[in-house]
Each structure stands twice: as C-alpha cells, then as structure tokens.
Amino acid sequence: SEDLLAAGRKAYDLDREHVFHSWSAQRTITPMTVVQTEGPYVWDGKGHRLIDFSCQLINTNIGHSHPKVVAAIQEQAAGIATINPAHVNAARSEAARLVADLAPGDLNHVFFTNAGADAVEHAVRMARVHTGRPKVLSAYRAYHGGTDLAFALTADPRRNPVDKATAGVAHFMPAYPYRSYFHSTTEQEESERALAHLEQTILLEGPQSIAAVILESVPGTAGIYVPPAGYLQGVRELTRKYGILFIADEVMVGFGRTGQWFAVNHWGVEPDLLTFAKGVNSGYVPLGGVALSDAVYETFAETPYPGGLTYSGHPLACAAAVATLNAMQDEGMVANAARLGAEIIGPRLQEIFEAHPSVGDVRGLGAFWAVELVKNRETKEPMAAYGGSSPEMNELVAECKKLGLLPFQNMNRIHVAPPLNAPDEVVRHGLDILDQALAVTDRYVTG
Numbered sequence: 001s002e003d004l005l006a007a008g009r010k011a012y013d014l015d016r017e018h019v020f021h022s023w024s025a026q027r028t029i030t031p032m033t034v035v036q037t038e039g040p041y042v043w044d045g046k047g048h049r050l051i052d053f054s055c056q057l058i059n060t061n062i063g064h065s066h067p068k069v070v071a072a073i074q075e076q077a078a079g080i081a082t083i084n085p086a087h088v089n090a091a092r093s094e095a096a097r098l099v100a101d102l103a104p105g106d107l108n109h110v111f112f113t114n115a116g117a118d119a120v121e122h123a124v125r126m127a128r129v130h131t132g133r134p135k136v137l138s139a140y141r142a143y144h145g146g147t148d149l150a151f152a153l154t155a156d157p158r159r160n161p162v163d164k165a166t167a168g169v170a171h172f173m174p175a176y177p178y179r180s181y182f183h184s185t186t187e188q189e190e191s192e193r194a195l196a197h198l199e200q201t202i203l204l205e206g207p208q209s210i211a212a213v214i215l216e217s218v219p220g221t222a223g224i225y226v227p228p229a230g231y232l233q234g235v236r237e238l239t240r241k242y243g244i245l246f247i248a249d250e251v252m253v254g255f256g257r258t259g260q261w262f263a264v265n266h267w268g269v270e271p272d273l274l275t276f277a278k279g280v281n282s283g284y285v286p287l288g289g290v291a292l293s294d295a296v297y298e299t300f301a302e303t304p305y306p307g308g309l310t311y312s313g314h315p316l317a318c319a320a321a322v323a324t325l326n327a328m329q330d331e332g333m334v335a336n337a338a339r340l341g342a343e344i345i346g347p348r349l350q351e352i353f354e355a356h357p358s359v360g361d362v363r364g365l366g367a368f369w370a371v372e373l374v375k376n377r378e379t380k381e382p383m384a385a386y387g388g389s390s391p392e393m394n395e396l397v398a399e400c401k402k403l404g405l406l407p408f409q410n411m412n413r414i415h416v417a418p419p420l421n422a423p424d425e426v427v428r429h430g431l432d433i434l435d436q437a438l439a440v441t442d443r444y445v446t447g
C-alpha cells in the first residue's frame, strides 16, 4: 500500500543517516528496503514482489511469517517474555529436548547462545577446556562468524587486519572438487588427498596441542561445496585417532537445509560438538547454540563451565524454535527440501549449466545450491575475484531483481536457497528467472 511505501522511503532516509551496516563501506552502499514479507516472498521499497531465493542470510527455512511461529512468539511475549537464564523455563526446556532429539549421536545437551558466531566461540571454549589443549584447526574457504575468534577461524580475506584473535588458530585446505588444491581429477582422489593433507597439518601442528577441528558440514557462504564421499568420515576418524574433538558447524545447514535434519547425517558422522543457529527458529528471533556430547558434558558435570550469556535460551527465541521445529515436522519440510533438490532444483540447474557458457559449475543438495560463474570454462577464471564482487556480478544480481528474484550472491556465485516449504511453482519460476538473467554474464564470457 501507499502507506507502506511511504514508511519505507522514510526508513531509507533514516537508515542512510544513522544505521551502520555490516561488512560495508558505509557511504558507498544503496541497500534495498523491504516493506513486507510473506512466505517465499519479500516486497521491496518500490512495492515490487521478489521470490526469496536467499532466505535472507539462509535462515528463513520455513519462509516468512509462518502463522504458527508468529502465534507462538505472541503467546510467549504475553506470558514470560524474558527471564534470567539461571531459571528453568518451559520454552527453553522444550527447545533443548527437540534439538537433542533431532541431533545425531549422543549430542544430548544444549547450551543456547544468541546466534552462530557466539555458538562457535563457546564450542571452541568447551573443546579447549575439555582437552586442555589450546589450538583449533579450521579450513580455508569457510565462514564461522564475525566475532574475533569465529572470524579468525573463518580465514576470509575480509578479516580485520588488526585482529589479534588468531592465537592458537591454524588452517588447512578444504576438499573442494571444482577447484582442487590437490590437483585431483576425481572425487575419490580429492577426498583421499585432502585427508592426507589434514593429517600432515595435524602432525606438523602437534596433535597434543590441538583441541578441535571445526568444519562446516557443507561449507555455505564460501561456496556450497558438498564434501566428496568419505571426506567427513575421514575427518571423524583422524580426529578420533589423535584425541581431537570434531566440531561440526551446522549454523547454515542445520535443521533441514540440505534435505536432512543435519548435514552430517548424509554421511553418518557423529561430531563431539555441533553448532547451530539460523534454521533452528528460522531467525524470527535471534537464537543459536551448541549441542554437546555426553563426554564433553561430563567435563562440566562437577566443574563449572567458564562462560554464560544474559539471554542464554531467551524465552521468545526458544518459543519460536519449538513452534518452528514442530511445524517443520508436521509439514514434512525436511523431506520436501530433499525432494525439491532431487526433482526440481538439481535437474533445472543442470539444464542451466548446459545452456549458459558463464556457468562453470552447479552443485548442492536439498534446498542448498551454488551456481559458480566464470569468464572461461577452461581456465575457470571467476566472474568476480576471490574476496569481492564485480560489475558483471552486480549486473546479474540487478537483472534477477528486475525480473522478480532475490538471489544470494557471494563473490562469483549465486546461491539458490529457497524456503524448504516453497511451493514447486514458485521454485520453478525463480529458476526460470535465473535462467533468463544469466544472459547478462554470458556476454562477458571470453574464449
């Protein structure tokens, strides 16, 4: 309506005057205004409806404004809106039970945080105290969050150049079949060589000094590159061999995104610690957490855990989690995500790959896919250099939006991540738009 659009214009002016944005050179940006959201759609500041293939930052797994979750938040707000985390409260107890029931293995205990980055911070602290060892290993081409330690683990070129949180952090090369660091030509080679490299890294860093290896089960922001068969199982075996804890970072992939409740389930891997956020309640209220194995829990059974948060298990956030996880179960959303990937998104992206010379690779599973744009399929020269965007990518995103699609862009990639419950025809329409928009990048293909 006109009122919403007028409110949006006012919000934009105030934003530019007073709001400080994440990851941005403040004066150079022209952020999109959102005036309304509903299911798989958002409406921009001009009132245009866009299909949301970004799920914002890959968090609205059940779509926007799910009525059951909205009602649960309203009901909780009218009851106990907030409470000291030392006190038992029904919303948090039930949310913890649901997470523990859904999580793999003996991850039977849950520490709630405010989001993903602090979940990572706490998981690492738990691992350090549990093992008495200082170091943590993480992969290059990962994303673990924007706080100091989580960002040090991230190994991203955007990293704060004056950051000092890197003490005890070491990195290894990930298994990334499309751009193999190990000159592999098959998935099996990639898996074996990446594991041999990880073992060498562990040996050179000194196993007795390593508390944990942290890995995204399917790396998300850095490219949705699904690990080759055997890789995660191999990481599990290596960490066990050297008495190192395995932290699975499932902040982006947890709660159904990949077509399983947790992505590690695809490979039958049981981590010692698992971090989650985003999908646990679709981000309607900020929430994250760490699921701990029985063994790690025992370390803190008689000795206090050195950490805490005012809002650990905030009732509004936990009530939203309970309603979200129940709605996902009742409405079969995880199986639907698997079906969307196998029957609609995967096959259509394959056609898109065949039709567009600027598409170098398509990959993913469930409702979690990447389209990697290149200037040249032979050399794989990316359409935007690692660590930034490019005029070509910006033009592609603008074209998608013009045609009615809100994509998730990172560097030279477009991610396809619709809500797990998006209607088939909406997903198909979004993919048609992407197909049409890719004419833009095809024009920049060389050779």
Ligand code: PLP
Pocket (backbone or CB within 6 Å): 057, 115, 116, 117, 118, 120, 143, 144, 145, 146, 216, 220, 221, 249, 250, 251, 252, 277, 278, 288
């Ligand atoms: N870990 C992973 C795998 C993520 O994808 C993210 C966010 O995208 C984080 C951690 C950080 O989560 P948050 O932004 O909620 O702090």
